[in-house]
Amino acid sequence: MTVNIDVDQSRCVAAGHCVSAAPEVFDQRDEDGVVVLLDENPAEHEHEGVREAALLCPSAAITVREAERRS
Numbered sequence: 001m002t003v004n005i006d007v008d009q010s011r012c013v014a015a016g017h018c019v020s021a022a023p024e025v026f027d028q029r030d031e032d033g034v035v036v037l038l039d040e041n042p043a044e045h046e047h048e049g050v051r052e053a054a055l056l057c058p059s060a061a062i063t064v065r066e067a068e069r070r071s
């Protein structure tokens, strides 16, 4: 399974739930708290946290696309 993440910084309300759920994938800008995407294709062990972040985000600023890995 691969996961591809998009964040829409114009929707973000700086609530920070994404950082709590997946701190290796999301960060917040120091000046205004708006989300920063650290890793758009995170490793498998981050996937659950990423899905949780997308569910928790109050402004639906996180899009997660999942696909089976092709080899």
Ligand code: SF4
Pocket: 007, 011, 012, 013, 014, 015, 016, 017, 018, 019, 028, 033, 034, 035, 053, 056, 057, 058, 059, 060, 061, 062
């Ligand atoms: S949870 Fe959503 S609104 Fe909150 S910082 Fe993350 S992307 Fe922004």
